[in-house]
Amino acid sequence: MAFEASTEAFTRYLLSERGFSAHTVRAYRSDLAGLAEYAVSQGVDDVDGLSLELLRGWLWDASQRGFSKSTLARRAAAARAFSGWLTRTGETEADTAARLRGPRPDRHLPRVLTRQQMDGMLGGLWARAADGDPGALRDLAVVELLYASALRVSELVGLDVDDIDLGRLTVRVMGKGSKQRVVPFGVPAKDALADYLRQARPALTGVGSGGPAAFLGARGGRLGTRTVHRLVSGLLESMPGGGPAGPHALRHTAATHLLDGGADLRAVQEMLGHASLGTTQIYTHVSTERLRQSYQAAHPRA
Numbered sequence: 391m392a393f394e395a396s397t398e399a400f401t402r403y404l405l406s407e408r409g410f411s412a413h414t415v416r417a418y419r420s421d422l423a424g425l426a427e428y429a430v431s432q433g434v435d436d437v438d439g440l441s442l443e444l445l446r447g448w449l450w451d452a453s454q455r456g457f458s459k460s461t462l463a464r465r466a467a468a469a470r471a472f473s474g475w476l477t478r479t480g481e482t483e484a485d486t487a488a489r490l491r492g493p494r495p496d497r498h499l500p501r502v503l504t505r506q507q508m509d510g511m512l513g514g515l516w517a518r519a520a521d522g523d524p525g526a527l528r529d530l531a532v533v534e535l536l537y538a539s540a541l542r543v544s545e546l547v548g549l550d551v552d553d554i555d556l557g558r559l560t561v562r563v564m565g566k567g568s569k570q571r572v573v574p575f576g577v578p579a580k581d582a583l584a585d586y587l588r589q590a591r592p593a594l595t596g597v598g599s600g601g602p603a604a605f606l607g608a609r610g611g612r613l614g615t616r617t618v619h620r621l622v623s624g625l626l627e628s629m630p631g632g633g634p635a636g637p638h639a640l641r642h643t644a645a646t647h648l649l650d651g652g653a654d655l656r657a658v659q660e661m662l663g664h665a666s667l668g669t670t671q672i673y674t675h676v677s678t679e680r681l682r683q684s685y686q687a688a689h690p691r692a
Contacts, residue, residue: 393426409568421468440486459493466492501639502646527590531582538579540644543618543637550602565663
């Protein structure tokens with residue numbers, strides 16, 4: 391089978407049967423397009439010609455062109471998934487990528503804001519929303535919920551109005567792999583959401599047709615991830631601290647603050663929607679690092 395046809399069939403399988411997110415499927419499709427281009431350069435124009443040596447050469451070529459370890463690791467994962475699918479569907483006789491290994495991606499501690507920084511950020515948003523501006527009320531509700539429930543930005547923009555239960559202070563989330571979970575939020579987030587749903591959303595709906603979407607953009611359609619990225623990045627750009635300045639920083643912050651406050655690690659894992667406890671444990675490292683820094687700054691014999 392030709393690369394293009396097999397790639398399209400594989401990505402349809404990932405979306406319909408495996409429940410992969412659209413973002414992951416786009417990344418895998420891009421990776422496999424790169425593989426097809428490299429294979430053709432090596433005289434291979436059909437998936438039957440794939441071999442472990444060719445796949446290793448593809449990764450090596452990407453490493454020589456300066457691709458990051460995380461990108462190489464994802465490319466290796468895409469190739470393994472693709473090769474396994476080709477074998478299961480009878481397109482190829484052998485799973486040529488079964489022994490393909492990419493480099494271990496560098497693991498950096500995520501950016502985490504202090505409680506004082508979060509209080510300052512949220513205080514500014516509350517003050518900005520005091521005059522009832524629909525956009526300001528929406529931005530406040532977005533940031534309050536991101537921090538309160540540690541949501542991924544894709545989960546937040548995917549929410550419908552019916553997913554938010556102000557009475558029980560919970561939100562129903564569709565996470566990675568189409569796995570649904572119910573996540574709590576606190577009273578400040580409830581107040582911000584109530585104000586947004588009562589005052590701002592009807593005004594934004596009047597601009598366009600938002601349908602069931604909880605959060606709406608300036609034109610009345612479902613709020614996009616880029617808009618949320620711009621919002622949070624703008625709030626974080628003036629704050630001290632390194633690391634990515636996007637919505638995921640609020641998710642990292644929420645998880646770390648929960649653990650700092652004594653929350654059980656498995657409860658935080660469930661709240662975040664992590665399949666592996668090991669993924670959640672990164673936040674224990676963050677807490678330990680912050681403790682070490684505080685110790686060195688404050689203890690007279692540090």
